[in-house]
Amino acid sequence: MKWYKIPGIQITGKPFIAKVKVGRKNICLIGYEERIYALSSVCPHAGADLSEGLCVKGKIVCPYHRYTYDVKTGKGGAGQNDFVETYPVEIRGNEIYVGIISLWDKLRGK
Numbered sequence: 001m002k003w004y005k006i007p008g009i010q011i012t013g014k015p016f017i018a019k020v021k022v023g024r025k026n027i028c029l030i031g032y033e034e035r036i037y038a039l040s041s042v043c044p045h046a047g048a049d050l051s052e053g054l055c056v057k058g059k060i061v062c063p064y065h066r067y068t069y070d071v072k073t074g075k076g077g078a079g080q081n082d083f084v085e086t087y088p089v090e091i092r093g094n095e096i097y098v099g100i101i102s103l104w105d106k107l108r109g110k
């Protein structure tokens with residue numbers, strides 16, 4: 001897994017939603033209940049940008065058709081039968097890092 005430092009976001013403990021580029025991926029970074037979560041910013045339903053949605057009770061709400069995804073697990077809401085990819089987040093000092101596993105590492109089971 002490779003860890004990427006995320007520039008330009010202050011850790012304040014306040015809720016936020018931001019779109020960041022991590023490697024080649026567009027990530028939706030969500031500050032919720034004083035923790036930070038990272039999800040793919042691409043909605044699996046029809047490709048909307050989840051970082052333009054809302055976070056309500058621990059779920060990101062897609063701005064297009066209001067599908068919801070748990071910010072911790074990426075699991076879609078009841079009846080959706082889908083999920084959005086999640087990524088690990090580490091706080092090192094005052095810096096945010098997001099971990100990405102390459103396809104190669106996935107294939108090797110790492």
Ligand code: FES
Pocket residue numbers: 043044045046047048062063064065066067
């Ligand atoms: S594109 Fe996200 S719910 Fe349809």
